[in-house]
Structure formats: C-alpha cells, structure tokens
Amino acid sequence: MLKVKSGDTDKLGLLYERHKKRLFGFFYNMSGNASLSEDLVQNVFVKILKYKHTFTGEGSFDAWIFKMARNIYYDHFKKYNRKIDVNPLSSIEYKLQDSDDVNAKMDYNDNVVQLRVALGKISQEKREVLVLSKFKEMKFSEIGTILGCSEGAAKVKAHRALKDLKTVFMQMEKI
Incomplete structure (x- = not known):
C-alpha cells in the first residue's frame, strides 16, 4: 500500500487480488447479496485510490481497509435509504x-x-x-x-x- 501511496498505482491490482475475496466475504456475510457485494468491493478499491494519502503505514493494513469497507457498506444503505436486510437463504x-x-x-x-x-x-x-x-x-x-x-x-x-x-x-x- 505504501507503494500505491507513493504513486505506483500498478500495485493496486496486486492489493485487489490479495484482498478481494475477504472483502467480498465480509460484504456477502453482511448483506447476503452477491451482486451488491461485488459492487461494494469495487467501491473499496476506488476509495483506496482516492484516499491513498490517508494511509500512514502505522497499524494493520487489514484494519484500515476493513474500516473503509465498513463505512462504504453503511454509506451505501444511507445513500439509497434502504433498510439493511439479509436474505439468509439466498x-x-x-x-x-x-x-x-x-x-x-x-x-x-x-x-x-x-x-x-x-x-x-x-x-x-x-x-x-x-x-x-x-x-x-x-x-x-x-x-x-x-x-x-x-x-x-x-x-x-x-x-x-x-x-x-x-x-x-x-x-x-x-x-
């Protein structure tokens, strides 16, 4: 992530490959919606690129990215005034x-x-x-x-x- 922060945005693809499954799993376990989960994973990496300057390198990268993912998840439902509903059988x-x-x-x-x-x-x-x-x-x-x-x-x-x-x-x- 520090390389992405310093301008080597090609490394974002590597970060994506390493973290997409875990992020997808987080979103899917929270929402039960695969399509939404895929969209939200993409949103996380757009935000990473946008806010790369906020990553300090102190603490865990996983904590930083999942905090961002959590905010994106809740912002999605606020933005569309949707109730968070899990379809557990899907x-x-x-x-x-x-x-x-x-x-x-x-x-x-x-x-x-x-x-x-x-x-x-x-x-x-x-x-x-x-x-x-x-x-x-x-x-x-x-x-x-x-x-x-x-x-x-x-x-x-x-x-x-x-x-x-x-x-x-x-x-x-x-x-």
Whole structure:
C-alpha cells in the first residue's frame, strides 16, 4: 500500500487480488447479496485510490481497509435509504450426492441454513462483529480499530453477539 501511496498505482491490482475475496466475504456475510457485494468491493478499491494519502503505514493494513469497507457498506444503505436486510437463504444450496453420508450432509446443510437465519435475526452491529471475528478471523485489536473501540470492548461485543446468536439459534431449534 505504501507503494500505491507513493504513486505506483500498478500495485493496486496486486492489493485487489490479495484482498478481494475477504472483502467480498465480509460484504456477502453482511448483506447476503452477491451482486451488491461485488459492487461494494469495487467501491473499496476506488476509495483506496482516492484516499491513498490517508494511509500512514502505522497499524494493520487489514484494519484500515476493513474500516473503509465498513463505512462504504453503511454509506451505501444511507445513500439509497434502504433498510439493511439479509436474505439468509439466498446463499445456501443443497447439493445431494450419491454417498453413504447423505443424511449427515443434509443435517449439516440444515444447520448452516439455521445459522444464516439466526444471523439475520440478530442486530446489524452484532452480526458485523461476528463476521469480522469468526468468518474473517480478524484479531480483536483490528476489530477494535474498525469499530472505533478498544480491543477489550471488541472482545466483549463479540462475546455478547455470540451469546445472542446462540440464544436465537437455540430458540429456532425448539420450533
């Protein structure tokens, strides 16, 4: 990123190749919309080019780029006055294959569907913390930077979000 900042914009392609999947996953786990996620990934790299001068090299590049991604995500919904809505079933496909463990695969797929539905039922802030910590496997210090809080506060938020997700998931199991 420091090379991009100094004017070697050809290196932006390398950054794109390294980070596009993680960013797409973040947006997709937040929105459940593949098309929107692709657009938002592109927006991140446009903003990187526009605001390259703000990158100082101090701290984690991942935290800097995901903070930008988070702002782009929320700005998108503010700009279009849209409600953030996750379609939890849009990302799950059942693939039945000839094998001895079809029932195990079906149970696993059912649990994944239930987890997606449960994620859709918790608040946007809690879903965001879980996506960053569990799906993107970011460090709590980076999550704290992204969310604008301390590392300890990020841990507490993740713990509470996981607790709420478990509660929602267990309630769904009873139904």
